[in-house]
Amino acid sequence: MKVKLIDVESNHREAEFGTCELCFSYGTVDEPVYHFEKETGEQFTIDGYWWSWGDYDELLVDNVIRFAEYIGNQDYSEDEGFDYYWLSDQIYNYNKERQAD
Secondary structure, three states: EEEEEEEEEEOEEEEOOOOOOOOOOOEEOOOOEEEEEEEOEEEEEEEEEEEEOOOOEEEEOOOOOHHHHHHHHHOOOOOOOOHHHHHHHHHHHHHHHHHHH
């Protein structure tokens, strides 16, 4: 099954980090949301970030156009679980392939 990356939404905002006086700070986050479409026309979204106890992690893509091309060239099984971990693996494999070039 083919999947297309059709949009990446950026939700840039100021945020608070940390959970106590010692590690508390302010900063900015992007909170990207990736929008995909299966070849069946079904669309789904995946958050490209996560929060855990005041810690923030974001999946970074250096070139969204090339990443969209990479995703479009892959074949996925019908029962693939499209979630944050899948997206993380795809970005890792994309970066690994780019470094090999």
